[in-house]
Amino acid sequence: MGLTDYRALLIDCDEVLVDRDSGVLAALQPLLDSRGGHPSREQVLAEYNTVVANLYPRFAELGFSGVLCFAHRQLAERWGLHASWEEGMSFARSAGSWALFEDAPGAMLYLRKFYRLRVRGDRDAEDRGVLCERLGIAPEDFISLADDLQWLSEQAEDVQPVLHVTRPSVAAHGVFDRCLIGRQRPRQPSPCAAEYCISSMADLVAQHQLSLRR
Missing domain, CATH: 3.40.50.1000 (HAD superfamily/HAD-like)
Incomplete structure (x- = not known):
């Protein structure tokens, strides 16, 4: 056709x-700076996509901002970092400026x-x-x-x-x-x-x- x-x-x-990918990476930069090392763009996005995919079954409960906020928190935990809920919500609200x-x-x-x-x-x-x-x-x-x-x-x-x-x-x-x-x-x-x-x-x-x- x-x-x-x-x-x-x-x-x-x-x-x-x-x-979206550039927006996510920019909003994750404070966490990445704390993490240190030099993970590739592809590695960071793959981890982010995995975390978000696992959270999406709870979308009706969490909403879009909730999914992103929890994703931020779970990425921090994966990387051995502490992230506040305020930082998570700041990450979630970044979607409005992608x-x-x-x-x-x-x-x-x-x-x-x-x-x-x-x-x-x-x-x-x-x-x-x-x-x-x-x-x-x-x-x-x-x-x-x-x-x-x-x-x-x-x-x-x-x-x-x-x-x-x-x-x-x-x-x-x-x-x-x-x-x-x-x-x-x-x-x-x-x-x-x-x-x-x-x-x-x-x-x-x-x-x-x-x-x-x-």
Whole structure:
């Protein structure tokens, strides 16, 4: 199926539109300074992702800030450090200032001319409105990870076919074609593990423009 055949894009927020990894690393820097040594970016993010994944079953209880706060505390414990709850909450609140990738606003502005856009991610209520404004979408078009299956069952038929724009580490939903955004990869894998493997949102725009010319 060509890019122009889809009616909607379900776009993951973090590491597709928002530079979550850089934001997390910057917010963890005080802990890393206390830890010492020189752990690699990949090692720190792998530990962070493991801790967050283990906490996500408690998302309904903890909320987004709670998950990040507990993740901060557990990372400190792993590294033999003490971290206060105030430091944990400061880390959690940093999510509101995570930067967009440079190509994200322009790509969203272009793509909404051709598709219905839904963004998939988690944020606290006080951060969600600002993020939606930065992305140029309505608040109701931001779908929580906890609610995405409900959206699939209630809305997907109205917007099919849908292309899920995500990062390679995210498991497939099974019902959507996928476009994998590998921002950290100098070259995309061949053969691609999805319908599309590209390097950025800007590349998605370029591929769509090529499809229009065919």
